Amino acid sequence: MAKPYPFSAIVGQDEMKEALLMAAVEPALGGVLVFGDRGTGKSTAVRALAELVPELAGTRGCRYNCDPAQPAEPCPVCATAPKSERIKRRAPMVDLPLGATEDRVCGALDIEKALVSGERAFEPGLLAKAHRGFLYVDEVNLLEDHLVDLLLDVAASGVNVVEREGLSVRHPARFVLVGSGNPEEGELRPQLLDRFGLSVDVASPRDIASRIEVLKRRDAYEQDADAFHAKWSREEQRLAARIVAGRKAVGSVVLSERLMIMMAHLCMQLGVDGLRGELTLMRAARAKAALDRRKEATVEDVLAVAPMALRHRLRRDPLDEAGSKTRVDRAISEVAGAPVGHA
Amino acid sequence: MPDPGPDLDTDLDPGAAVHPRWGDALLAAQVLVAGAGLIGGVRLRAGAGPVRDRWLEMMRLMLAARPGPVLPWIRIPSSSAAGRLTGGIDIAATLTSGRPVHEKGLLARADSGFIVLGMAERLAGASAAIIGRALDDGESIGSSGTRQASRFSIVALDESTGEDEDLPSALADRLTLDLRLDGLSIRDAVCDPDLAAALARDLPGAETSAKAMGGIHMGDGLLEASAAISMALPGSPIRRALDLVRVARILAMLERKDSVDGEYLATAVRLCLGITLNTSEQPTPEDQPAEADQAQNQEQDQAEDTDDQPPPPPEPPRDDADSDGETTEAEIPEEDMVVAAAAASRAVLAELDRPDRSMASKMARTGKSGGFKSGSRRGRPAGIVSRPPYTEARPDVVSTLRAAIPWQRLRNPDFALRTDGSVPQLRILPSDFRYIRFRHRTESTAIFAVDASGSTAMERLAEAKGAIELLLGDCYVRRDQVALITFRGLTAETLLEPTRSLVRAKRSLTGIPGGGPTPLAGAIRRSLEIAGMVQRRGRSPLIVYLTDGSGNIALDGKPDRVRAREDEKMLARQGAALGYRSILIDISRRPRVTTRELARSMQAQYCPLPIVSASAVNAIVSAELQKGGGQ
Numbered sequence: 001m002a003k004p005y006p007f008s009a010i011v012g013q014d015e016m017k018e019a020l021l022m023a024a025v026e027p028a029l030g031g032v033l034v035f036g037d038r039g040t041g042k043s044t045a046v047r048a049l050a051e052l053v054p055e056l057a058g059t060r061g062c063r064y065n066c067d068p069a070q071p072a073e074p075c076p077v078c079a080t081a082p083k084s085e086r087i088k089r090r091a092p093m094v095d096l097p098l099g100a101t102e103d104r105v106c107g108a109l110d111i112e113k114a115l116v117s118g119e120r121a122f123e124p125g126l127l128a129k130a131h132r133g134f135l136y137v138d139e140v141n142l143l144e145d146h147l148v149d150l151l152l153d154v155a156a157s158g159v160n161v162v163e164r165e166g167l168s169v170r171h172p173a174r175f176v177l178v179g180s181g182n183p184e185e186g187e188l189r190p191q192l193l194d195r196f197g198l199s200v201d202v203a204s205p206r207d208i209a210s211r212i213e214v215l216k217r218r219d220a221y222e223q224d225a226d227a228f229h230a231k232w233s234r235e236e237q238r239l240a241a242r243i244v245a246g247r248k249a250v251g252s253v254v255l256s257e258r259l260m261i262m263m264a265h266l267c268m269q270l271g272v273d274g275l276r277g278e279l280t281l282m283r284a285a286r287a288k289a290a291l292d293r294r295k296e297a298t299v300e301d302v303l304a305v306a307p308m309a310l311r312h313r314l315r316r317d318p319l320d321e322a323g324s325k326t327r328v329d330r331a332i333s334e335v336a337g338a339p340v341g342h343a
Numbered sequence: 344m345p346d347p348g349p350d351l352d353t354d355l356d357p358g359a360a361v362h363p364r365w366g367d368a369l370l371a372a373q374v375l376v377a378g379a380g381l382i383g384g385v386r387l388r389a390g391a392g393p394v395r396d397r398w399l400e401m402m403r404l405m406l407a408a409r410p411g412p413v414l415p416w417i418r419i420p421s422s423s424a425a426g427r428l429t430g431g432i433d434i435a436a437t438l439t440s441g442r443p444v445h446e447k448g449l450l451a452r453a454d455s456g457f458i459v460l461g462m463a464e465r466l467a468g469a470s471a472a473i474i475g476r477a478l479d480d481g482e483s484i485g486s487s488g489t490r491q492a493s494r495f496s497i498v499a500l501d502e503s504t505g506e507d508e509d510l511p512s513a514l515a516d517r518l519t520l521d522l523r524l525d526g527l528s529i530r531d532a533v534c535d536p537d538l539a540a541a542l543a544r545d546l547p548g549a550e551t552s553a554k555a556m557g558g559i560h561m562g563d564g565l566l567e568a569s570a571a572i573s574m575a576l577p578g579s580p581i582r583r584a585l586d587l588v589r590v591a592r593i594l595a596m597l598e599r600k601d602s603v604d605g606e607y608l609a610t611a612v613r614l615c616l617g618i619t620l621n622t623s624e625q626p627t628p629e630d631q632p633a634e635a636d637q638a639q640n641q642e643q644d645q646a647e648d649t650d651d652q653p654p655p656p657p658e659p660p661r662d663d664a665d666s667d668g669e670t671t672e673a674e675i676p677e678e679d680m681v682v683a684a685a686a687a688s689r690a691v692l693a694e695l696d697r698p699d700r701s702m703a704s705k706m707a708r709t710g711k712s713g714g715f716k717s718g719s720r721r722g723r724p725a726g727i728v729s730r731p732p733y734t735e736a737r738p739d740v741v742s743t744l745r746a747a748i749p750w751q752r753l754r755n756p757d758f759a760l761r762t763d764g765s766v767p768q769l770r771i772l773p774s775d776f777r778y779i780r781f782r783h784r785t786e787s788t789a790i791f792a793v794d795a796s797g798s799t800a801m802e803r804l805a806e807a808k809g810a811i812e813l814l815l816g817d818c819y820v821r822r823d824q825v826a827l828i829t830f831r832g833l834t835a836e837t838l839l840e841p842t843r844s845l846v847r848a849k850r851s852l853t854g855i856p857g858g859g860p861t862p863l864a865g866a867i868r869r870s871l872e873i874a875g876m877v878q879r880r881g882r883s884p885l886i887v888y889l890t891d892g893s894g895n896i897a898l899d900g901k902p903d904r905v906r907a908r909e910d911e912k913m914l915a916r917q918g919a920a921l922g923y924r925s926i927l928i929d930i931s932r933r934p935r936v937t938t939r940e941l942a943r944s945m946q947a948q949y950c951p952l953p954i955v956s957a958s959a960v961n962a963i964v965s966a967e968l969q970k971g972g973g974q
Contacts, residue, residue: 038516039582043479095484097429097476098469109745120749139472139513182512183846204579211570212563215584219566222589223557 005221006228007048008235010041011214012205018288019198019308020049021239023176025246026287030197030280031155031177033140033188033312040202041214042180046136049178050093052240054247056132060085063124064171065092065131072131072171074122092133094126094175096151098142105147106154106162107169122169127160130175140179141188148192151177155195194273197280198305199312201325242291250290255282255297262299262335266306269331272313280309306332362531364524369542371522371614372402375496377546378593379414380455381553382519382586383478384497386463386510389524391502397534398524399459399498404539406457409546415456415495419449421465428473429483430491450474450483451491463499463510471511478517519586521617547596559592560602568608576616587611732780742777750775787885787968788824788841788877789814792870794890794930795831796861802955803930804829807889808852809957814964815845823968824882826873827852830866832859833900837869841877860902863894864910867945871914874923885924887964888947889955891931892938908937915945926967928952928960 010017016034023032034042057068064075068086096105107125126135137143137151154160160173179196181188193199205211221228229236260282267277284305289297307328314327361369375385389395406414419428430448450458450473458474460466466474474497477483483493499518503509510518524532547555566588573584590611595603612618727742747769754770793807811825825848827839839851866888874884897906898914918925925947929938934951942949950963 037580038512039580095476097484098472109748138476139468142468142472184844204581206574206579208567208570208574211574211581211584212567214581215566215570215588216563218585219561219588 003225003229004047004051005044005218006232006236007045007052008239009217009221009228009232010045010048011210011217013041013045013202015308016042016045016200016202018291019200020045020178021243021246021291022284022287022305023178023198024049024053024243025291026250026283027174027176029176029283029287030195030276031179033193033196033199034178034180034202035183035199036180036202037204038182040204042202043136043138046134046178046180047093050091050134052236052243053091053133054240054244055088056091058087058089060087064128065089065133066172067132070172072128074169074171092130094130094133094135096126096135096137096143096147098139098144100126100147102147102150105150106160108162108164109167120167122162122167124171125160127154127173127175128171131171131173133175135175135177137177137179139181140192141181141183148189152192152195193312194276196312198284198308200308242293245293246287246290249293249295250286252295253286253289253297254295255286259285259297259299259302263302266302266331266335267310269335270310270314270328272310277310277313281306284309303332361533362527364527365531365533367613368398368522368524368527369401369538370610371520372398372405373542373546373597374520374590374593374614375402375457375498376405376409376414376543377552377597378519378556378589379457379496379552380481380494381556382496382589382593383517384457384495384499385520385522386499386501386515386518387522387524388501388503389522391500393529394524394527394532395500397529397532400534401539402498404536405543405546408536408540408543410544415453416459417449417453417457418459418461421460421462421467421470423449423470428470428477447491448483448493450477450493450495453495454492455494456496457498458495459498459500460514461500463501463514464503466511466514468511468513471514475513475517516580516582519590520614522614523617545597545599552593552596555596556589556592558601559595561588561592562603565591565603565605565608568605572612572616583615586615590615726780727777728780729774729777731778737778738776739779742779743771743775744769746777747771747775786823786882788826788882789964789968790826790828790841790870790873790877790884790886792828792830792835792866792886792888792890794861794863794866794888795829795857796859797891801857803889804857806955806957806960810960810964811839811848811852812845813957813961815843815848824877826877828866828869828873830862830869831857833862833865833896835862835866835869837873841873841882860896861890861894862896862900862907863890863892864898864907864914865896865900866890867911867914867918868898870925871918871921871923874918874921878923883924885926885964885967886918886947887960888925888927889930889960890927890938892927892929892935892941893931911941912944915941915947919944919946924967926950926963928955928963930955 007017019032019034023029034046036042056065059066059068059071059077062075062077064072066072066075066077103125105126107123107128110119110121110123113119113121113123135151140148143151154173155175155177158172158174160169160171162169177196179188205214217228263278263281263285267281270277272278281302285297285301288301288305289295292301294301307325311325311328371385375382387395387398389398403416406416428448428450430446430451436444436446460474473483477493477495478497481492481494482490484490497514497518499510499514501510509515569584569587569591572587573579573581576583587608591603591607594607594610595601600607727739729746731738751769754772755768791807791811793804795804807827811827814823814825824841824843825839826837826841827848828835828837830836839848842848870886870888874886877884894907894911895902895904897903898910925945927938927942927945927947927949929935929942929949929951930953931938932953934953939949948967952959952963
């Protein structure tokens with residue numbers, strides 16, 4: 001496969017890019033949902049993101065993407081022969097295709113082994129492959145219901161449990177769930193909506209200048225991908241370094257009591273159900289501060305991440321004409337005591 | 344199309360006169376053959392018939408005549424399962440060889456060649472998404488996770504009639520060329536191996552195409568023009584702009600030029616969007632007067648408007664083919680091109696406002712059709728059982744094998760002893776048989792027909808809108824859809840096609856006019872039409888009329904109360920005979936007997952509701968949906 005289009009060369013779409021970077025810095029954020037028109041660079045951005053994330057330590061031949069420090073129990077390579085060769089591998093970016101079967105997603109009986117040696121072995125599926133990386137579901141709003149349920153379950157628990165065909169397997173599957181879709185083709189189930197940490201809306205650029213820029217860059221990329229990558233490699237390295245630094249720093253970002261109170265007020269003002277809103281808001285503010293190399297999160301951080309952390313959690317009132325974004329903005333300006341533009 | 348484009352073919356075969364639209368079609372075929380695997384493909388809008396067959400035949404002939412290796416040409420029916428597209432275990436080969444044999448998916452087999460999608464408008468959403476993904480990535484991922492190079496172009500045979508079907512948007516968005524063969528007569532569709540050979544002779548070899556395209560310069564002005572044109576299209580898809588750039592490059596490559604000029608972009612616009620740019624300032628060295636061109640143009644448009652109209656008369660033979668070749672030599676300043684693009688964007692909009700097009704784009708939806716089979720076998724798989732869930736159920740091969748395989752060692756005691764490579768037979772006992780159980784739930788579509796006539800129209804409409812939005816707000820769980828028809832004046836109008844999207848509903852429900860007479864008969868007819876469409880998609884319709892029942896416009900649009908009543912009765916009985924469920928909500932202040940009779944003749948549930956409120960309507964409809972929904 002040719003190298004994907006570089007992340008930093010994507011024109012505009014700043015909110016989407018920021019959200020993806022934050023998810024890469026803080027996997028506990030719970031993933032990103034990107035909703036918008038076709039051809040707005042959703043898939044391009046997600047694919048490009050995997051190139052920026054630092055490599056992971058792994059074991060040769062391991063099919064569960066185990067962390068060498070915590071090998072998965074069913075993994076025949078890591079669990080039984082701990083002295084295997086250590087390698088570095090790219091953080092996995094796994095595509096969940098719409099037509100995927102349940103077998104393929106969570107794993108099933110290994111037909112190959114069964115046929116050749118009559119052995120009953122488990123063949124890990126996409127969830128195992130995505131462990132410690134990203135699971136990307138394009139057109140997530142068209143995904144079959146039973147697969148959505150399965151994803152929800154695993155994403156929440158971080159463990160994939162398979163009990164079928166006489167197999168009984170459990171292995172870790174912690175991944176950043178990235179979904180994209182076009183809301184005009186169907187809505188997403190509210191339960192799944194809530195499970196995503198951040199949600200961003202994208203639209204195709206409305207001004208001619210940036211469209212031309214998109215066209216020129218895409219054209220240059222198609223004509224000579226290598227040269228294009230060379231041209232952008234500096235920017236890419238800078239971004240990658242930001243992610244690495246952010247990952248290191250995110251745990252130690254200070255969040256003052258005052259900010260916590262403000263977040264709670266914001267969520268109460270908007271009537272967000274449950275505590276997931278506050279938690280996400282907190283993690284997102286930390287990730288944002290870490291990305292910008294600051295030791296303490298500020299009011300600006302919270303206000304910048306609030307729209308993407310909360311807009312999909314509002315209780316939907318079909319008769320309220322105002323979009324969810326305006327409602328979040330309104331609440332922000334009330335809580336912050338001053339009108340705040342949305343970042 | 345007339346004017347300056349189709350010179351590429353005519354100058355190769357100066358003796359024959361080629362109909363301009365057929366010339367364009369052949370040019371499109373040339374572009375496809377030269378750009379195999381580099382561009383998304385073509386949306387071929389044509390009914391099944393000899394003209395389409397001839398175009399496909401010409402394309403195959405060109406593929407065969409082109410220098411270099413023969414490119415794959417694989418036909419895929421719209422019903423093919425997603426698994427077949429990406430490949431998986433070949434069960435037959437696996438059983439005979441005793442070790443897993445992976446078969447290449449259809450997409451991988453088409454690498455660097457073509458996929459012909461039959462009845463593409465019936466393609467299921469999942470398959471469309473897989474194909475779209477492969478088009479983007481140039482590879483497909485097999486069921487075992489193997490990556491296979493799959494760089495192909497698509498020939499999507501689109502037979503949709505525009506009424507209630509369209510290509511899944513995941514696919515339509517990625518198809519580069521838009522070719523209409525409707526209205527072309529078989530006499531115009533010249534199919535000749537010599538012509539094909541002549542057209543294909545100069546096409547670059549498979550591997551050189553990509554390289555040759557890279558060397559072709561395209562000025563910033565032209566890039567800007569492409570961006571401007573794509574912005575004028577509905578939804579302003581940026582992929583269209585990229586398509587224009589690619590096709591313009593291929594066109595330049597076909598003529599062995601090293602830079603793209605405005606002429607190529609104009610031709611690209613014609614091939615990709617089906618629109619002729621009106622660049623009247625440009626020099627036209629053709630013998631035909633410009634007026635004739637215009638007339639021809641209009642004729643063409645009309646022919647496209649109505650599909651069944653006889654084709655335009657064959658164009659007078661053009662024996663100035665050589666001078667045609669020079670048309671492209673004439674350089675058009677790029678600034679002019681931008682101006683033309685701006686002018687064109689208006690033409691583009693006008694073109695796209697044509698009812699059949701706008702309908703199609705409104706209906707652009709991922710194909711819900713095609714996924715279901717009739718009878719009790721439909722629905723989504725809900726597990727595997729060892730007892731047949733219904734008579735005539737056939738065992739599921741893969742799950743049966745899965746059940747049988749672990750036992751093979753026991754059943755073939757000599758399994759381990761075989762060292763000569765011979766393969767033991769797989770022993771399957773009846774106890775291994777596994778069946779897929781399907782669970783099916785009829786999904787409903789509520790069709791609201793709202794009376795927008797008279798003085799209380801606005802209030803009533805507002806409440807109907809409220810009810811629709813309330814229904815949509817919680818319809819996800821039930822997977823129900825909602826459509827809205829309003830009737831006033833002389834006709835009934837479909838404001839909202841069946842949708843589940845709250846976003847779309849909100850967008851189309853703003854600013855509905857009210858007032859005027861009551862064409863109730865027309866509204867019933869339109870509701871029945873939509874109900875039929877809904878049923879063809881495998882959903883069950885529920886028609887909800889909100890009216891006071893005093894229709895005064897007959898079916899033919901004449902104000903005649905008596906005739907109107909007869910028409911209404913007739914249609915009501917028709918609906919009852921078709922078995923559509925319906926509710927008639929009587930919103931007049933004082934319920935009348937005639938309205939109740941109308942409800943009876945359509946076997947509708949009759950609910951007088953003198954004071955309309957969104958929540959009351961929602962309650963009635965929700966109850967009815969839940970009653971009939973779960974089957």
